[in-house]
Structures are given as C-alpha cells and as structure tokens.
Amino acid sequence: MIAASVFELLEVTKSTYHSWDTQARPWFRGEPESSTPLLPRLYRKAAPHDENLFVQRFRSMGPVYSSGVYAPPREHNDQWLYIMQHVGAPTRLLDWTEGLLQALFFALEESKAVVWMIDPHQLNTLSGFHPADPRELPIAWGNVNSPAQANLQSAFRQDQGGTDYPVCFIPTYVHPRMAVQRSVFSVHGRLKISIAAIDGLSHIAKFDLAPTAMASMRDDLRLLGMSRRSLFPDYDGLAGDILP
Numbered sequence: 560m561i562a563a564s565v566f567e568l569l570e571v572t573k574s575t576y577h578s579w580d581t582q583a584r585p586w587f588r589g590e591p592e593s594s595t596p597l598l599p600r601l602y603r604k605a606a607p608h609d610e611n612l613f614v615q616r617f618r619s620m621g622p623v624y625s626s627g628v629y630a631p632p633r634e635h636n637d638q639w640l641y642i643m644q645h646v647g648a649p650t651r652l653l654d655w656t657e658g659l660l661q662a663l664f665f666a667l668e669e670s671k672a673v674v675w676m677i678d679p680h681q682l683n684t685l686s687g688f689h690p691a692d693p694r695e696l697p698i699a700w701g702n703v704n705s706p707a708q709a710n711l712q713s714a715f716r717q718d719q720g721g722t723d724y725p726v727c728f729i730p731t732y733v734h735p736r737m738a739v740q741r742s743v744f745s746v747h748g749r750l751k752i753s754i755a756a757i758d759g760l761s762h763i764a765k766f767d768l769a770p771t772a773m774a775s776m777r778d779d780l781r782l783l784g785m786s787r788r789s790l791f792p793d794y795d796g797l798a799g800d801i802l803p
Contacts, residue, residue: 562674563769565663565779572659572676575764582693583680586655586727586743589666592673592767597754599747600649608649614714617643629733637711638733644744645734651714653725653754655679657741660785666768667777677754678762679727682745685759686724696743697728710746722748724757735792 560575562568576585590596595603601610618639622630631638644652655677656662666672680693688697688706697705707728710721725745732738745754755763768776780786788800 560764561767561769563772565660565776565783568663568674568766568768568776569659571766572674572764575676579678579762581678581680581762583678584657584694585676586657586679587659587662588653588655588675588677589662589664589669589672590675591666591669592671595753596673596765597653597675598752599651599653601651602747602751610651610714611717613649614639614643617648618715628735631733636715637708638731640711640714640746641730641733641737641744645736645742651710651747653745653747655727655743655745657743660780660783661740661790663768663776664780664785664790667773667780671770672768672773674766674768675755676764676766677727677760679743679745681762682725682754682757682760683727685757686722686726686748688726697726706748707746710748713748718749723750724748725754736790739792740790 560571562571572585588597601608618633618636621639621642628642631642640650640652644650644654659674662674666674679696683697683706686706697707705728706722707726710726713719713721725747727743727745730737730742730744732742736742754760755765786800787796790796791799
C-alpha cells in the first residue's frame with residue numbers, strides 16, 4: 560500500500576485496522592525501507608555487538624553523564640535499556656508509538672520510508688502472554704514477573720531466559736522524549752528475527768510513502784503541530800525546529 564498524503568495514510572490505516580478482529584489499539588513505527596525491517600539495531604549487523612558487555616559498561620559509566628536527566632538506580636536494568644534506546648545506543652528494544660502522526664514524522668526523516676502498524680496483543684499471544692483482558696499489556700517494573708521483564712533482564716544475563724518471540728509492553732517513562740513521542744516498546748527474546756517474519760502474525764501492515772509526496776507531507780505535519788520541537792522537548796529539538 561502506498562500513501563501519497565497524510566489524509567490518505569490515515570484512511571488506509573483506519574481501513575486496515577477495522578479489518579482486524581481485535582480490541583487492541585494499534586501501534587505504529589516509522590522507519591527507512593530496508594532489508595532488515597522491524598529488527599532492533601543490536602541485531603542488524605552481521606557481527607552483532609557483545610550485548611552484555613555493552614549494557615554493563617553503559618550502566619556502570621552512565622550516571623555521571625546524565626546531565627540532569629533521570630539516572631535510574633543501578634538495579635533497574637529495564638530503565639537503563641530505555642535510556643540507552645532513546646539516546647541512540649543499540650539495544651534489543653524496538654521503538655513504537657501509539658500515535659500515527661508521530662510514526663509518520665520519524666518516517667519522513669528518511670529518503671525512502673515506510674510506516675508499520677501492528678496489533679501488539681496478537682504478537683504477545685504468540686509469545687505466550689494470555690491476559691484475562693485482551694486489551695492488557697505487560698508491564699516491566701522492578702521485580703514484576705512478566706514476559707517483557709524476562710526479555711529485558713536477559714540483556715544483562717548473557718541472553719539467558721526470556722521468551723522466544725518479542726513482547727510488546729508499556730515502559731516506565733524515564734526520559735521526557737518518551738512522553739511526547741507516546742513511546743511503547745517491543746523487546747526481543749531468544750529469536751533474533753524480524754517481527755515481519757514471524758509466522759502466525761496476521762495483524763501487521765506496512766504502508767509505503769510515495770517519495771514525490773514526502774515534502775508536502777512534512778509541511779502538513781508542521782501545520783498539525785508535529786515538529787522536532789514537539790517530539791524532542793529539549794535544546795536539540797528546538798535547534799532542529801528553528802533552523803531552516
């Protein structure tokens with residue numbers, strides 16, 4: 560499916576979502592068109608990073624570099640991963656958002672881009688999470704026992720434990736950007752494969768953006784109040800917004 564305007568993207572996502580038999584709210588992700596879609600940065604290289612070494616070093620050295628941003632307690636491994644993800648470090652997390660316009664904004668920063676939509680609950684069902692309320696998502700907080708927490712903790716435990724498939728969950732908001740970006744995450748488990756390649760996941764859709772329409776879509780997003788300043792509420796966002 561190819562969208563040539565913000566309105567067209569909205570219509571096609573609504574139509575696709577209503578064709579799914581689900582009570583869940585959809586999640587969205589904007590990313591460049593690539594051969595490794597819906598795969599965390601940690602797993603995109605032929606020779607992956609040493610995850611455990613990387614996360615341990617970041618957690619050990621990170622507090623002094625926080626520059627006023629919240630620095631989690633050492634034992635809160637989950638929160639350290641959220642911080643790492645939002646500053647661009649490679650992790651097993653994949654950024655999603657509950658807002659279509661937020662996903663479109665990030666997609667339009669690429670030269671050739673797509674917007675993905677997913678039913679997070681269907682993926683969690685494949686991962687073995689079966690809540691009484693089909694709209695419920697697991698949380699990851701402290702010692703809470705959940706499949707999301709198991710996958711997060713395995714980053715600090717030599718990849719031991721966790722589920723086979725990724726888990727979608729609601730994170731603790733530890734960075735101001737997470738709030739305005741309406742951030743949610745999926746966290747990979749033992750299988751380092753693209754979410755788009757998971758068998759049985761039918762509630763997933765990919766929307767291509769027409770390259771010739773991307774400039775006008777950026778202008779429309781600005782009129783709708785979606786800009787770097789609104790999604791990055793800091794000096795970096797302000798500078799990126801006011802510069803021509």
